Amino acid sequence: MTADLGFGGQARAAYAQEPFKSLGRLYPEPDSPTRTPFQRDRDRIIHSSAFRRLKHKTQVFVYHEGDHFRTRLTHTIEVSQIARSLARALRLDEDLAECLALAHDLGHTPFGHEGEDVMHECMAPYGGFDHNAQSLRVVTSLEQRYAEFDGLNLAWETLEGLVKHNGPLVSPDGAPLGKFAGSELPFAIREYATKQDLKLATWPSAEAQAAAIADDIAYDAHDLDDGLRAGLFAIDEMKEVPFLASILEEVDRRYPGLEESRRIHEIVRRSITRMVEDVISEAMRRLKDAAPGSVDDVRNAGRCLVDFSPQMASAEKEVKTFLFARVYRHEDVLAVRKQVARVVRELFAKFLVSPDLMPAPWCNGLDSLNEDQLARRVCDYIAGMTDRFAMDEHRRLFDDTPELG
Template structure:
């Protein structure tokens, strides 16, 4: 099959006509599949709109051309749809999972997640995947008959398990959760709505996960170049990008650095998409799944890079960690951002009346446990945009960092 042509629907793709349905039954749409309906609900959610002013790496007011959580999410969705089309998967479900994957992220990127996890350490910690599940099952208030978005089982499964199983078949925590257990937001939810945490998720969810990696690699290189944290030629320390930079020089010897960088990012995205399609087809040929349940019960992930490409991709992440995420300028701003969230959390705990009225317990402060109160404050802060967190800090404190 030539590149760019859509593959016919695969037998192992999720079929919207065979969806396991919604926790609360609803009449079917006359014009949209269940997965398309899920996707539209995500797009129209309040949490999705807030992504516009949530940090990716650079705080929103550092420049209009840097990625935010929203632009990152749209790039993930574009890459995920391209992969789904090549592999004969359901594009609507894939897009749903790509668009929803960061809904639970707090303000100020990973610095905000670290701060909230520390604040909530005695109450189960903070996990952005668990928070995304909380958003789509509880915190969105847009529909008259239910809280959340009442998404299909397949969408909820993909949100929770896109990075792989969370437990062993016997229920013991697995993978990155082995040391401290399943996040409370997930473990509590699956007590009433089983998402089969022991199995792999659908190929659509696996596609959304690897699309996230590809988007991160490409756009963080782009943003790092724009910010002047490194130059195009600095990327020659890695064999993959060195070869691409050499090819660009041969084809466009007079190109300026801005366009060299943009061309490198395009080449990298195309290369990684092609690498995923090639390796995935190889794995599918070996596994021969006949249904989505065969995918879920397979012993390993099926959407993947080959070993050599996985190493090249890991090298890019290592480069970015050293030259971008740990750059003194970025570290200083993110350290100040963490302190803003520490301050807000402590203030709301000490003086709950500073919370908006709709975030106060309806039966008064004595009606909830300390853990309930801490999680409620965590939910409020996690939903903030960068600029709202700054505004709140300015309202409640005498001095607020400028984050520049």
């Protein structure tokens, strides 16, 4: 197997992650004769139970609202496609970028960000909840498929990218950064750090950075698409955002009188194309300036190298502000969010008081758990639920389960 070639025989850049120079797995395993370590990781993620459950987890619109809206699974696939495109253009390891895109949402609760917010609220006395940290917990502990270890035993680079895809988590002296500043890192990350050093003070690989920005691009594009198709806002309202207004003007000039559904598709795909091309151009500029000669040079560059240009970052922020007002805070979406928040909150309270109501193996060995451990087990159980299963569990335990919609 050729070690230094990427897609179609294209040579990987010097700053790309070389799959055959991986730092290995927590539990050593023989190399695969047919797959690189990152191809193997990708396959393990795709075959995991947590990955399959993404098809019934909310992105923005809850499952009952229609079959054409995005779910966590379809979002994940779209992120994967964009991440591979970026990696190919930048001569990175496409398999690692894809792998990280496929794994990035495995820790999400049912009911989207509302479920995560409520879970964090419930877990506040016990160390809190963070979906990114929960993704690490899923792939290192909760998936139990192998005879010799818990988790998927993914390569070091995959775990590093999963945890640090948005940048360093701690300063060189170990102080938490970003949203964790002044607090502490999430439980799952602190727990795993006792087993394996993921070098939390450095940036991750360029492949992880590509997967992270691909997530933003996919989010913006498909929430525009879903919001329009759900009737939460009209196409002409997008003229309030200069970036979207320019795309709308371009589409209408080239295709006057175009039917609405095709008009929406043209707007969405052109949004993705502009953002992807901007990231490629900006990343190439930053990589040229930084001149990294290895993946470790990328990690120690002191800044993100695969990102939007300042102009596109500003435009993308305006798109997110628009979506926040028109979609995420729309009264119809908020009404459903309030209902599902009650479902998660009540499930947590019920299982915390009566953990024996959880099915085996979740209720096994309860006598050996302290209060924090019990809360974490309840959290793991609920976080792994699909939207539908959470509703079914609520109906099993309560007489007043809300009817969504």
